Every structure is written in structure tokens, then in C-alpha cells.
Amino acid sequence: xxxxxxxxxxxxxxxxxxxxxxxxxxxxxxxxxxxxxxxxxxxxxxxxxxxxxxxxxxxxxxxxxxxxxxxxxxxxxxxxxxxxxxxxxxxxxxxxxxxxxxxxxxxxxxxxxxxxxxxxxxxxxxxxxxxxxxxxxxxxxxxxxxxxxxxxxxxxxxxxxxxxxxxxxxxxxxxxxxxxxxxxxxxxxxxxxxxxxxxxxxxxxxxxxxxxxxxxxxxxxxxxxxxxxxxxxxxxxxxxxxxxxxxxxxxxxxxxxxxxxxxxxxxxxxxxxxxxxxxxxxxxxxxxxxxxxxxxxxxxxxxxxxxxxxxxxxxxxxxxxxxxxxxxxxxxxxxxxxxxxxxxxxxxxxxxxxxxxxxxxxxxxxxxxxxxxxxxxxxxxxxxxxxxxxxxxxxxxxxxxxxxxxxxxxxxxxxxxxxxxxxxxxxxxxxxxxxxxxxxxxxxxxxxxxxxxxxxxxxxxxx
Numbered sequence: 001x002x003x004x005x006x007x008x009x010x011x012x013x014x015x016x017x018x019x020x021x022x023x024x025x026x027x028x029x030x031x032x033x034x035x036x037x038x039x040x041x042x043x044x045x046x047x048x049x050x051x052x053x054x055x056x057x058x059x060x061x062x063x064x065x066x067x068x069x070x071x072x073x074x075x076x077x078x079x080x081x082x083x084x085x086x087x088x089x090x091x092x093x094x095x096x097x098x099x100x101x102x103x104x105x106x107x108x109x110x111x112x113x114x115x116x117x118x119x120x121x122x123x124x125x126x127x128x129x130x131x132x133x134x135x136x137x138x139x140x141x142x143x144x145x146x147x148x149x150x151x152x153x154x155x156x157x158x159x160x161x162x163x164x165x166x167x168x169x170x171x172x173x174x175x176x177x178x179x180x181x182x183x184x185x186x187x188x189x190x191x192x193x194x195x196x197x198x199x200x201x202x203x204x205x206x207x208x209x210x211x212x213x214x215x216x217x218x219x220x221x222x223x224x225x226x227x228x229x230x231x232x233x234x235x236x237x238x239x240x241x242x243x244x245x246x247x248x249x250x251x252x253x254x255x256x257x258x259x260x261x262x263x264x265x266x267x268x269x270x271x272x273x274x275x276x277x278x279x280x281x282x283x284x285x286x287x288x289x290x291x292x293x294x295x296x297x298x299x300x301x302x303x304x305x306x307x308x309x310x311x312x313x314x315x316x317x318x319x320x321x322x323x324x325x326x327x328x329x330x331x332x333x334x335x336x337x338x339x340x341x342x343x344x345x346x347x348x349x350x351x352x353x354x355x356x357x358x359x360x361x362x363x364x365x366x367x368x369x370x371x372x373x374x375x376x377x378x379x380x381x382x383x384x385x386x387x388x389x390x391x392x393x394x395x396x397x398x399x400x401x402x403x404x405x406x407x408x409x410x411x412x413x414x415x416x417x418x419x420x421x422x423x424x425x426x427x428x429x430x431x432x433x434x435x436x437x438x439x440x441x442x443x444x445x446x447x448x449x450x451x452x453x454x455x456x457x458x459x460x461x462x463x
Contacts (some may be wrong), residue, residue, distance in 0.1 A: 012138055013163055016129055017059075017068065023121055024055045028106070031114040035107070050106050057093050058118075061086040064454050070133060070163045079126055087115060130162075139167040142207045143200060145220075147173035147188075150237040150252045151211035157244055164244065169203055172196070174213045196223040200232050211237025246416060247431040248438065250398050258398070263438035273442055278378050281449075282371040289365060296327055296353075296362055303353040306332030309366060314383035317406040322375045324383060327363040329354030361456050367409050379445040380408025381433040392426050399426075402433050405440065412436035412444075415451035 028051045065086045066072045073079050098105045132138065144151050151171065158166050170189040189199070200208065208227060212219065228234050238253045239261065286293075297308045310328040313321050330349040350358065357363040370376040376383070381402045384392070393399045413432035417425075436444070 012132075012165070020062075020122070020125065021055050021059055023125055024058050024118060025051055027118040027121060028054060028110065028114040031110045031117060032107075035110055035113065046103075050104050053097070053104055054090075054094065054106065054111075057097075058086070058090045061090040061093070064457065065089070070130065071161065073126075074130060074162060076123070076127065079123060083119065083122060087119070133162045136167045138165075140165055140207060141167050141169040141203065141205050142209055143169055143196075143205050144171045144209045144211060144237075145196070146210060146212035146237065147171065148211050148213040148237070148252075150241065150249065151209075153249070153252075154209060154211060154237060154241055154244070157241070166244075169205055170199070172199075174218065195226065196220060197227045197230055197232070200227060201230065205232065207233040207235065209235055209237055209240045211240075242435060246412070246435055247428075248434045250396065250427065250430050250434060253398075261438070270441070274377065274445070275374070277442065277445065278371050278374075281378055282368045285365075286368050286372070289368075292362070293365060296357060296365075299353045300328055300351075300357075304328075304331060304351045313385060314407065315386050315389050315403065316375055316383060317403060319400075319403045321386060322370070324370060324376075325366045327357055327366060329358045329363045364409060371409055375406070377406040377408045379411055379436075379448050380406050381411050381436070382414060382429075383407035388426075392423065395423055396427050396430055398434060399430060401437060402430060405437055410448060410452040410455075412448055415448055415455050 032047065032051075062068060062083075065082045067079070067082050067086060073082055144154060155168055155171065158164050158168055168187060171187045172189050194202075196208065199205070208224070210224070224234050236257065238249065238257050241252075242248050300308050306328055308328060310326050310330070311323050312326075314324040316322050329351060331351060354363070367376060371378055389399075411433065412435060413429040416432050417428055436448075
């Protein structure tokens with residue numbers, strides 16, 4: 001397993017991405033060899049760079065079309081459809097690049113032959129890899145110690161994620177006399193005369209996840225020390241769940257775990273770099289998107305009565321309130337009768353233009369000005385109204401921690417979870433937001449911005 005941005009990624013998945021790039025590159029090199037008569041392909045730097053460009057664009061399209069999400073692209077018909085869509089989009093993007101930079105053009109015959117070879121090899125390659133995933137070949141076997149809700153959540157996540165890289169070999173519950181529902185009987189193990197270490201060594205287990213219901217007076221300290229000194233990894237359920245899912249379960253973690261866990265590292269340098277990133281990118285985006293902003297403003301004015309911009313109070317970093325601006329997507333005075341409420345599915349207050357700009361998050365673009373002025377950041381927890389935050393602070397543990405950073409135009413919760421309109425949705429969003437605050441870095445910000453592009457392009461999670 002590799003730990004990247006505080007999440008575990010199976011080495012085989014990283015290797016798969018790299019090798020698929022090699023497959024794509026090799027298909028184009030093979031086509032060049034079949035249709036030309038040179039023996040110096042590897043020494044033709046221009047040719048190599050042209051193929052590398054095609055490979056990068058193709059893999060980007062595969063990523064944005066969810067072909068690296070094996071929970072989605074796990075059936076051959078789905079793979080074929082998404083692959084053809086990705087190749088079509090990649091061809092359009094390449095045509096645009098070739099129009100602007102003719103020097104990078106690859107011969108048309110070579111490109112067409114390469115695509116036919118590529119379709120065959122990628123389908124064959126992916127069918128083989130899916131077989132490995134379905135059989136759990138090379139999965140790391142683990143033991144879950146405990147039968148708490150957290151233990152069940154971990155088991156459910158592993159069994160429902162085809163490419164997580166883990167197989168639960170056994171679950172050793174707190175007490176066999178108590179209820180162990182939602183855990184398969186064949187995995188529930190009674191230690192009997194065997195120690196935890198003996199079970200682990202006998203079955204080649206090198207990781208134990210501790211997710212006990214009650215630790216006081218029942219924590220198997222000596223057994224876990226023995227396992228640890230024998231070279232077996234011992235990790236708390238909360239830490240493992242964070243690494244596995246990219247979120248923190250705020251209703252399951254203990255304050256002590258939050259206090260002693262890694263993360264929450266802040267420095268003047270990191271803050272300065274983040275602010276510089278906000279200024280540069282917001283200026284670039286405001287400049288590039290100015291024609292779109294003007295067009296949207298005109299359409300809003302023509303579509304319904306009322307101002308172009310909608311202004312509303314929000315709670316920012318340090319619980320400071322500020323005015324946030326968006327393109328108006330609802331009828332004027334939408335809350336006059338309802339009062340402050342979250343937007344719902346098929347909300348009849350939303351205008352015709354509003355439905356489009358909300359779907360693709362265009363209504364949020366005026367907040368680039370707040371980013372430039374410093375009341376917001378490009379990446380961070382989404383800002384909420386004080387009316388809602390006052391309620392949520394009383395109902396959700398650790399909710400106030402989200403105010404330790406500036407609110408963001410986009411965030412980890414926005415790219416990982418759909419729009420939230422209930423307290424439970426707010427809890428789930430905080431699970432992701434706390435993960436971001438705990439592990440925030442410029443690299444994680446870049447990942448979130450790239451995921452945001454994908455979310456916007458496909459209009460996911462909007463209301």
C-alpha cells in the first residue's frame with residue numbers, strides 16, 4: 001500500500017495506471033513501426049514527444065470518464081461505451097491542439113491504426129485486471145478486532161470497494177455473547193486458546209484494525225504489544241477508516257484520537273503559498289471567464305425580474321461573517337414565504353436560467369472576487385449561513401473546527417459528496433471537511449481543483 005495525501009492506494013492500482021499509459025504509448029509506437037520504415041523510433045525525440053502528448057490526453061479523458069473508478073467501470077459493455085466516448089473526446093481535443101500547434105501532428109493513418117489496436121488491447125488488459133480484482137489476488141489480508149459500528153463500517157467499505165486492496169480475513173468481536181449483526185458468521189472468530197498473534201502469524205496477517213466497542217478494562221494490551229513486536233501493523237479503526245475513505249467519522253472518533261493523530265499542521269509558509277495560489281488563480285479565472293460572466297448576467301436579467309447578483313451573509317474563517325455573492329438562480333425574494341431553508345430537488349423557486357447555472361456551478365463564479373479579496377479561498381469547506389451553523393454546532397460534534405480555515409469556492413466535501421440539505425448530510429460533509437482541514441496541503445488543493453473540473457463538467461450533485 002502507498003499512503004498518498006493521507007489515503008491508502010494499493011500499489012497495484014498505481015502500477016495499473018502507469019502500465020496502461022505504457023500500453024497506449026506502445027500501441028502508437030507499434031503503428032508507427034508498421035506504417036513506416038525507420039529503425040530509429042526511440043531516437044526520434046519529436047515522435048516520442050508526440051506520442052507522449054497523445055498518451056497524456058487519452059489517459060486524462062479515461063480518468064474524467066470514470067474508467068479508473070472500478071466500481072463504475074466494472075462490466076465489459078460499460079468499459080467499451082466509456083472507452084469509445086473517451087477516444088472521441090480525446091480526438092476532438094487533439095484536433096484542437098493540432099490546429100494550434102501543427103508541429104505536434106501525428107500522421108492520420110498511424111493515429112487511426114493505433115486507435116483500433118488500442119481498443120483491443122485496453123479491453124483485453126482491463127478484463128484481465130478486473131479478474132484480479134474480483135478474485136482478490138494480491139489483496140492484503142487484515143483482521144478487524146471489535147464489532148462496533150466503526151468495525152462494521154470498515155467491513156462494509158472494504159467489501160463494497162472492488163479495488164481497495166484489502167480482504168477481511170476475520171472479525172474478532174468484543175464479546176461473542178453480544179450481538180454481532182451485519183457481520184458474516186463465517187468471518188466471526190472466537191479466539192479460544194489461540195492468541196491474536198498466533199492467529200495472525202498462522203494466516204499471514206500483517207495488519208490488525210482495532211475498532212472495539214468499549215476499551216475500558218477490555219483492551220488486549222499485551223496481545224497487541226506482542227503482535228506489534230512481531231512486526232504486525234496495529235492501527236486504530238478511526239485512522240484506518242480515514243486512510244481508506246478520505247473522511248473522518250465525526251460521530252465515531254474520540255477527542256483523544258483527534259488530539260494525538262497526525263495532521264493540522266500550519267505554518268506561515270503554507271498559508272502564504274495558499275494565499276498566493278488563490279490570488280493568481282482567481283485573477284486568471286476572472287480574466288478568462290469574463291465573457292461567460294457577462295453572458296450569464298444578461299441571461300439572468302432577461303429571464304426573470306430582480307438583480308443579477310444574489311448577496312447573503314455567510315460565516316467564514318474564525319467565525320467572521322461576510323457577504324457572499326452568487327449569480328441569482330432563484331426568483332426574487334425566494335425566502336419571503338419559506339424563511340431560510342436548504343434548496344431541495346426540483347425546487348420551484350429556481351428559474352430556468354438558474355437550473356442550468358446551478359447544475360454546472362456557474363452561479364458560484366462571482367465568489368472568485370471574494371477569493372481575490374481574501375474572505376474566501378479557492379479550496380476549503382463551503383460557507384454556510386449563521387442561521388444554519390448555529391443549529392449544526394449544537395447537533396454535530398467538532399462542527400466548530402470547520403471555522404479554523406477560510407471557506408472555499410470548492411472543497412473536498414463538494415467533490416466527494418452530493419449537495420446536502422439535511423443535518424445528516426451536514427454530518428457527512430463535515431466528515432470530509434475535517435479530513436481536509438486535518439491534511440490540507442497545496443498538493444491536496446490541486447487534486448481537489450482537478451476533481452472539481454470533473455464535477456462541473458458532468459454537473460454532479462447540484463440542486
